[in-house]
Amino acid sequence: MSTGSPTPDSSERAATAAESPTPATERRSVASRLLSGPAGRSVGLIIALLILILVGAVTAGSDFTSLDNMLVILRLASVIGVVAIGVTFVITAGGIDLSVGSVLGLASVVASLGAIQTAASGFWPLMVFVSIAVGVVAGLTNGLIIAYGKVVAFMATLAMLVAARGLAELISQRQSQVVSNQGFLSFFRGELLGISWVVWIFALVSVAGWFLLNRTTFGRRTVAIGGNATAARLAGVNVRRHLTYLYMLSGATAGIAATMLLSRTTAGTSTHGQLYELDAIAAVVVGGTLLVGGRGTIGGTVLGVLLFATLTNVFTQNNLSTSVQLVAKGIIIVVAVLLQQRFANRDASAPTG
Amino acid sequence: MIEDDHSTSLLEIRGLTKAFGSARALKGVDLDVRAGEVHCVLGQNGAGKSTLIKTLSGAHQPDDGEIRWKGEAVTIAGPVAGLELGIATMYQELDVVDGLSVAENIFLGHELSRGGVLNRRSAAKRTRELMARLGHPGITPSTEVGTLSPASKQIVAMARALSHDIELMIMDEPSSVLDSEEVDNLFRVVAELTRQGIAVIYISHRLEEIERIGDRITVLKDGRSEASNLPVAQTPTRQLIALMTGTDIEHVFPPAVPLAADAPTVLQVEGLSLPGRFENVDFSVRAGEIVGLAGLVGSGRSELLETIFGHRRASAGAVRVKGRTLRAGAVDDAVAAGVGFTPEERKSQGLLLEEPIFKNATLSTFSRFAKGGLLDEAAERRATAEQIAALDLRPADPDRITRTLSGGNQQKIMLARWLIHGTTVLLLDEPTRGVDVGARMEIYRLIRELAAAGTALVIVSSEIEEVIGLADRVLVIADGRILADRPAASIDEHGVLDLVMKGSAA
Numbered sequence: 001m002s003t004g005s006p007t008p009d010s011s012e013r014a015a016t017a018a019e020s021p022t023p024a025t026e027r028r029s030v031a032s033r034l035l036s037g038p039a040g041r042s043v044g045l046i047i048a049l050l051i052l053i054l055v056g057a058v059t060a061g062s063d064f065t066s067l068d069n070m071l072v073i074l075r076l077a078s079v080i081g082v083v084a085i086g087v088t089f090v091i092t093a094g095g096i097d098l099s100v101g102s103v104l105g106l107a108s109v110v111a112s113l114g115a116i117q118t119a120a121s122g123f124w125p126l127m128v129f130v131s132i133a134v135g136v137v138a139g140l141t142n143g144l145i146i147a148y149g150k151v152v153a154f155m156a157t158l159a160m161l162v163a164a165r166g167l168a169e170l171i172s173q174r175q176s177q178v179v180s181n182q183g184f185l186s187f188f189r190g191e192l193l194g195i196s197w198v199v200w201i202f203a204l205v206s207v208a209g210w211f212l213l214n215r216t217t218f219g220r221r222t223v224a225i226g227g228n229a230t231a232a233r234l235a236g237v238n239v240r241r242h243l244t245y246l247y248m249l250s251g252a253t254a255g256i257a258a259t260m261l262l263s264r265t266t267a268g269t270s271t272h273g274q275l276y277e278l279d280a281i282a283a284v285v286v287g288g289t290l291l292v293g294g295r296g297t298i299g300g301t302v303l304g305v306l307l308f309a310t311l312t313n314v315f316t317q318n319n320l321s322t323s324v325q326l327v328a329k330g331i332i333i334v335v336a337v338l339l340q341q342r343f344a345n346r347d348a349s350a351p352t353g
Numbered sequence: 354m355i356e357d358d359h360s361t362s363l364l365e366i367r368g369l370t371k372a373f374g375s376a377r378a379l380k381g382v383d384l385d386v387r388a389g390e391v392h393c394v395l396g397q398n399g400a401g402k403s404t405l406i407k408t409l410s411g412a413h414q415p416d417d418g419e420i421r422w423k424g425e426a427v428t429i430a431g432p433v434a435g436l437e438l439g440i441a442t443m444y445q446e447l448d449v450v451d452g453l454s455v456a457e458n459i460f461l462g463h464e465l466s467r468g469g470v471l472n473r474r475s476a477a478k479r480t481r482e483l484m485a486r487l488g489h490p491g492i493t494p495s496t497e498v499g500t501l502s503p504a505s506k507q508i509v510a511m512a513r514a515l516s517h518d519i520e521l522m523i524m525d526e527p528s529s530v531l532d533s534e535e536v537d538n539l540f541r542v543v544a545e546l547t548r549q550g551i552a553v554i555y556i557s558h559r560l561e562e563i564e565r566i567g568d569r570i571t572v573l574k575d576g577r578s579e580a581s582n583l584p585v586a587q588t589p590t591r592q593l594i595a596l597m598t599g600t601d602i603e604h605v606f607p608p609a610v611p612l613a614a615d616a617p618t619v620l621q622v623e624g625l626s627l628p629g630r631f632e633n634v635d636f637s638v639r640a641g642e643i644v645g646l647a648g649l650v651g652s653g654r655s656e657l658l659e660t661i662f663g664h665r666r667a668s669a670g671a672v673r674v675k676g677r678t679l680r681a682g683a684v685d686d687a688v689a690a691g692v693g694f695t696p697e698e699r700k701s702q703g704l705l706l707e708e709p710i711f712k713n714a715t716l717s718t719f720s721r722f723a724k725g726g727l728l729d730e731a732a733e734r735r736a737t738a739e740q741i742a743a744l745d746l747r748p749a750d751p752d753r754i755t756r757t758l759s760g761g762n763q764q765k766i767m768l769a770r771w772l773i774h775g776t777t778v779l780l781l782d783e784p785t786r787g788v789d790v791g792a793r794m795e796i797y798r799l800i801r802e803l804a805a806a807g808t809a810l811v812i813v814s815s816e817i818e819e820v821i822g823l824a825d826r827v828l829v830i831a832d833g834r835i836l837a838d839r840p841a842a843s844i845d846e847h848g849v850l851d852l853v854m855k856g857s858a859a
Contacts, residue, residue, distance in 0.1 A: 216727055217728060218726065224716060227706075228702075230696075234694060235688070236684060236687075236688030236689065236717045237716075238685045
């Protein structure tokens, strides 16, 4: 009646018991493992970016491949890029920040107020500080409402999106405020090693963001909250305080981006940053950060931003309408999310015993 | 008992194997199921139970071996194919939809309709018939499933299986979410099903349940059927444990260490109240003491633990650890004071399933390892590796993703977290739920060792035997009140149940 021989050797038993919960990685081919790992997702993005560059080179030739044009793409990417770094943190923690575009507009208006510019006449970085401060205060408001008021992040930041835009209109009386502070303008027009300071700021914020997310306790808390907020709380993490910090961080990066945009357009207006929140979220998600939280990648976000900036440039170089561009963007977003889900499902299908 | 000869098999499995890449989950499983019998499948986590179920329900395809259904070789291509044959599976994680009504859940996917219009009346009628058949006429067709208890949800899931014309129902650890009274009820339903000729494959690792309802047993170990189709009545429990673990178990609970006479009181709970859950609860725990909370599901025992820890905010009263009063509703304050807690739902409340073991083990201590806010993952891995060795956690790899581990090993990670933290008070809610026998004994041993080292422990368990076997002192709780506070040696399972019943009636 009994089948299957009993295993006499206990060490053999231990060995087989250890192997039975199969890791998802072991039963996948090298290629798919490469594509689904955190670095692998970036490989996919790099391939997509290279294809796009190839298309640009073939269709627009040296107009596209010139060093100048490459720098144009980087400058184009920088403002959204800085916004997207902050948004990456919020999304990694399982939140969302829809207000960054409006907060950027508000910060640009406040920083370019006549009074602020006059006060900053001897010390231009004051404009930058003011801009960041506006972002941080807006983020603090978001954070307090979400973490302590227990309002869903989507609604809280949607309210801030509307309110910050309105406040910017009230303060500026819907007028453009020309930036006349020469110190501010000449700094941002300046270059280092032939590359605009605007691009360097993006690089700096990205590196700092990567370090913060991957190497610090702040980053660990962010990932833990996104992965399982209850588990993080029950392990002693002050989830509410940390969430508040995250929205402040997202506001701060919007404030930094505001000064970059101020220098490029040389004017502060309440219309700055419209729809930037969607561009930033798209770049973050296409980059591989999970919208449900728990997994975030700064490198992916940078690649996502570069992908969209290059796409825009390729279309512009070929004189295609922005409408076509929007359709292409939409398709890229859907394809990226579909790929993400496929790999997520594959990960989840590992047997558990 | 079913006669061994004469009866033909409904389902015959021979030499079933299934591998995932290099890991072989099933290495040869033989099993026969007869119409109208309860066939228990027993095995530790990782023995291949889940894979076997998924193969029978059509979720996985076997690599080799034969499945014969009523004497004919079949392939079960998918869940729908399984249902068409007459095999329904009730998974541990009940797949009922909370937002829908009972009737809508039962006919989900095969809605009764006429020309595309839902026929609510006949759905309601058939639901009432099914509920009557299951002995639960109290569950009405229009009730929203989200408002039902886990036990009632289980009945709904069973009714859904029965709404298809099934002959075999596979139940994956159905009793794991139930308390003892609800288990009795479940067994009545199982008996009713078998009386109607439906066979049941019953997966569990609670041996006493198998003795109560099983006709025959198949024991899985390391993906093999270690012994197939043993008659329950002629198989002693010790033999089953030996088959399952490969060792002969003399004592399930390790011996208690006597409490030092001068052990100081470290946890004081004074007048703690949570409206609607418990009222004015007082008790204290001394260093090295294990206090067990016994009571039915809904008695307020889990909520009491969560309130002590600050996961819920008490409306009145205080919790003191070594004399220091904890801030109400502040988990971080409790953790800072040296209190640890392992929740009942460790997957949804305790673990970051997508993260490696070490990040879960150091979730409450990673800032301590860090220098100036910079993580020291090497130190975290070292500390985790130490615990992995001490707790015999498998696989012994700090970087293994937590989701891939068995329930027992996941619980060990939770314990490792608080061992690394070094707690003076440890609160354990259902520490052995979903944990197989082998790991269970290791967890018992660990709890005793912690107590011997001076940790004060409070344990909640649905298994009264576990509470009495582990604790130095037992608090019996019913309807949010502590009815008795007695040394564990002076009370038995019967006594606890007696108190619980009286308390609930009062």
